[in-house]
């Protein structure tokens with residue numbers, strides 16, 4: 001049985017009158033790929049931002065290896081973030097910084113690395129890993145959407161975190177590029193031994209590589225299980241979500 005690396009317990013989050021998370025419970029198992037699915041606007045990004053401590057829950061607990069992230073101050077969060085990589089939904093690179101400086105940023109800020117050649121070496125190694133060698137001096141505006149996602153991924157894993165959260169890593173990419181990003185996530189998981197959490201609309205991709213699928217709906221995790229469990233489940237919302245998603249995917253190809 002895999003260890004649980006992140007435990008979300010009874011998390012509530014509202015913005016004003018707008019209730020988003022209404023008692024979320026979720027276990028993220030170490031070494032696995034967990035996919036979080038759910039319709040747009042349901043609170044998936046809000047959930048991930050709570051896990052990394054960018055947002056604080058109104059109530060509830062979020063344990064990273066038995067330490068409650070929800071109660072940490074900024075200094076403690078900075079420390080814990082060395083363990084958690086995050087690929088933002090829009091890849092969120094700093095436009096005014098070169099690719100090299102974007103990837104160096106967490107290495108300097110979080111790990112305190114200062115040595116120029118060590119930093120350059122690490123950046124080159126990361127760019128090799130995401131199959132974009134030699135683009136250090138380019139700026140984000142010069143990159144395609146797929147390349148930006150790859151650089152975002154390189155930055156998310158730069159500090160060699162134990163867990164990486166990917167918010168819609170393939171949205172907006174064509175199916176071939178999407179598959180190549182999926183391949184990179186598999187590599188991060190299997191070869192670099194990082195636990196991965198992936199928010200995705202791409203249900204085919206979720207079924208291809210997730211070990212666990214969690215459905216967020218109406219502010220709670222309504223289902224969490226293996227892809228096999230998901231296909232066999234009689235949960236109405238899940239069934240509806242899966243069949244609708246497959247129908248959408250099929251209609252895009254005809």
Ligand SMILES: Nc1ncnc2c1ncn2[C@@H]1O[C@H](COP(=O)(O)OP(=O)(O)OP(=O)(O)O)[C@@H](O)[C@H]1O
Pocket residue numbers: 015020038039040041042043044045046047089
């Ligand atoms: N900082 C914020 N302040 C106020 N409302 C917010 C904030 N962040 C998110 N929301 C609201 O919370 C809801 C959930 O947003 P969230 O981004 O988590 O959805 P999502 O499930 O990730 O959707 P998508 O699949 O489109 O990315 C939305 O109604 C959004 O407007």
Ligand SMILES: [Mg+2]
Pocket residue numbers: 044045046089167
């Ligand atoms: Mg989102």
